[in-house]
Amino acid sequence: MINFKTKVEYTASNATTLASSGFANPYFMTFNQAREMGYKINKGSEGTQLKRVVEIKEKNKKTGKIEKKKIAKKFYVFNLTQMTKVEVETEVAA
16 A cells, blocks of 8 residues: 555555555545645545554643653545646637
8 A cells, every 4th residue: 555646655554544445546645645636535535534642742740741642543544546637728829
């Protein structure tokens, strides 16, 4: 299972989730990535939820110090078969 835009393979539980999602096509990307590449998500398509670990800075209420903390954030990806390439119309100067 590969991110279509970045060409990076999904790993760990995300790879397992995508492998069991039922899509034969191994390419996925987020809504924003699809939009950036000129794709439109087909109406009624449901994304597959994945997780990534991000580091945030948070003030410790007891000590008042800023501490780094890792949390899991969810995001959604769509399979390439759930998208349509949008043809961009260009005006030709006369």
